[in-house]
Amino acid sequence: MPNAIAPAFKEFTEVHDPELLKPLLDPVISHLIYNAPETLVGLLKQHGSPLNLVWPHAFQANATALQALLNQFGIRHAIFYGAKANKSQSLLAAAASAGFGVDVSSVHELDAARRAGTPAEHLCATGPAKTSAFHRALVREGSLICVDSMEEFDHLKSLVESLPPPVKARVLLRYRPLDCPSSRFGMSANDLLLCLQRLAELKDMFHFEGFHFHLGGYAFETRVQAFRELGGFVDAAREMSLEPKMIDIGGGLPMRYIDPQAYASFLQNNNQPSHYHNQKVPESFYPYGSPLSACQWLAMFLEAPHSPGQSIATYLKEQNITLALEPGRSLVDQAAISIFRVTRSKQLANNKTVIFIEGSSFSACETWFSSEYLVDPILISTQESAPTPMRAYIAGHSCLDDDVITHRLIHFSTTPQPGDLLIYANTAGYQMDLLENQFHRHPLPQRLTATCCTQGHYAFSPDY
Numbered sequence: 001m002p003n004a005i006a007p008a009f010k011e012f013t014e015v016h017d018p019e020l021l022k023p024l025l026d027p028v029i030s031h032l033i034y035n036a037p038e039t040l041v042g043l044l045k046q047h048g049s050p051l052n053l054v055w056p057h058a059f060q061a062n063a064t065a066l067q068a069l070l071n072q073f074g075i076r077h078a079i080f081y082g083a084k085a086n087k088s089q090s091l092l093a094a095a096a097s098a099g100f101g102v103d104v105s106s107v108h109e110l111d112a113a114r115r116a117g118t119p120a121e122h123l124c125a126t127g128p129a130k131t132s133a134f135h136r137a138l139v140r141e142g143s144l145i146c147v148d149s150m151e152e153f154d155h156l157k158s159l160v161e162s163l164p165p166p167v168k169a170r171v172l173l174r175y176r177p178l179d180c181p182s183s184r185f186g187m188s189a190n191d192l193l194l195c196l197q198r199l200a201e202l203k204d205m206f207h208f209e210g211f212h213f214h215l216g217g218y219a220f221e222t223r224v225q226a227f228r229e230l231g232g233f234v235d236a237a238r239e240m241s242l243e244p245k246m247i248d249i250g251g252g253l254p255m256r257y258i259d260p261q262a263y264a265s266f267l268q269n270n271n272q273p274s275h276y277h278n279q280k281v282p283e284s285f286y287p288y289g290s291p292l293s294a295c296q297w298l299a300m301f302l303e304a305p306h307s308p309g310q311s312i313a314t315y316l317k318e319q320n321i322t323l324a325l326e327p328g329r330s331l332v333d334q335a336a337i338s339i340f341r342v343t344r345s346k347q348l349a350n351n352k353t354v355i356f357i358e359g360s361s362f363s364a365c366e367t368w369f370s371s372e373y374l375v376d377p378i379l380i381s382t383q384e385s386a387p388t389p390m391r392a393y394i395a396g397h398s399c400l401d402d403d404v405i406t407h408r409l410i411h412f413s414t415t416p417q418p419g420d421l422l423i424y425a426n427t428a429g430y431q432m433d434l435l436e437n438q439f440h441r442h443p444l445p446q447r448l449t450a451t452c453c454t455q456g457h458y459a460f461s462p463d464y
């Protein structure tokens with residue numbers, strides 16, 4: 001049952017926006033931060049730091065926008081939420097209530113999606129390392145399986161043979177596009193053809209449904225190229241009397257954390273070695289100020305030419321093929337914030353300041369990828385004091401010099417004090433819980449589902 005939290009005490013709070021990389025904020029979340037910051041202070045007193053607040057309404061808004069765009073193009077489509085992006089059960093429930101399927105990469109994600117109400121036939125299993133137990137559950141429940149290799153195909157065949165008939169595995173074949181020959185994911189053109197031949201001979205064991213790929217990076221152009229490469233395999237499958245009905249282009253739709261112009265200006269003017277306490281600018285960043293939203297990206301993909309005079313959307317319609325997508329990060333855009341409480345700050349010998357927070361980089365994990373989360377935190381001051389602007393990098397409770405939340409020196413319009421809060425916005429996509437652990441035996445951060453009941457009234461309940 002949702003547990004409405006009224007601020008138990010009214011204490012001093014003041015919200016300070018970051019000067020540089022100001023996060024774009026969902027209006028409901030923004031209303032809570034700017035109008036009821038004392039609620040957040042109270043929640044951290046109750047649930048500890050860091051605290052993850054998960055907002056399913058943001059998932060719903062992203063889902064509605066994506067659906068509307070696909071309907072506008074009039075193509076058959078299937079969306080599988082990439083559940084690896086976040087461990088929240090309430091976001092899985094939001095996917096189920098949007099009528100989306102779920103892309104699952106383990107038997108545990110499968111169980112969680114089923115608990116959230118997703119029918120088994122709306123699950124699509126991806127990844128090259130599926131275990132026997134996972135395969136067995138997928139076959140038993142009638143879920144779709146993206147076969148990653150000939151080796152996986154053989155494994156699946158032995159499994160189906162070992163089960164009492166009639167039983168069939170529903171499969172897509174994962175293609176490895178030409179420009180990523182050394183990737184460990186997917187099959188080469190030769191293996192794909194071999195697999196199609198085997199499928200044509202084993203129709204009593206397999207139900208072949210189509211093709212799949214998922215690419216790194218966030219460019220729609222690479223997906224267009226891979227999609228075009230699959231055209232010949234669709235034809236080849238039909239010549240073998242197979243019926244490809246689906247092409248699943250995976251995830252990788254971009255999302256926007258901050259205004260694109262502000263981001264471009266930051267990269268140009270405020271991203272030199274002197275802006276980092278360790279004097280090192282990371283080599284690459286996620287495109288935090290993506291010029292394209294997820295829907296614009298998808299529209300560009302669908303409008304791109306498949307062949308002269310024929311767009312990808314037209315190809316899909318003419319060939320009667322369903323476009324499947326597996327968005328993870330972009331579906332959870334705005335769907336969580338992570339809040340850390342400040343422990344203290346410390347002056348260092350090199351004239352730099354570090355702010356310690358309760359938590360660790362395992363709950364804000366970009367530095368583990370030699371990168372940085374280029375979204376600045378919002379500061380909630382809890383003590384009245386004269387403004388004292390400063391710059392500091394931010395570290396948690398782990399014990400290595402390089403293990404920090406951010407190496408970047410963040411500008412604060414006033415110095416964060418013990419007990420103040422730092423709010424990191426938009427952390428649902430891989431940020432908040434991908435690497436979380438119990439280092440130093442700190443308990444795992446709590447996750448609360450947040451809902452806005454009526455204007456200005458919020459409810460928070462444990463998110464299991």
Ligand SMILES: Cc1ncc(COP(=O)(O)O)c(C=O)c1O
Pocket residue numbers: 082084085103126127214250251252253326327328329330
């Ligand atoms: C097979 C597959 N599908 C979907 C996704 C989700 O990608 P994103 O969160 O970038 O949309 C991933 C992410 O690694 C993936 O490996």
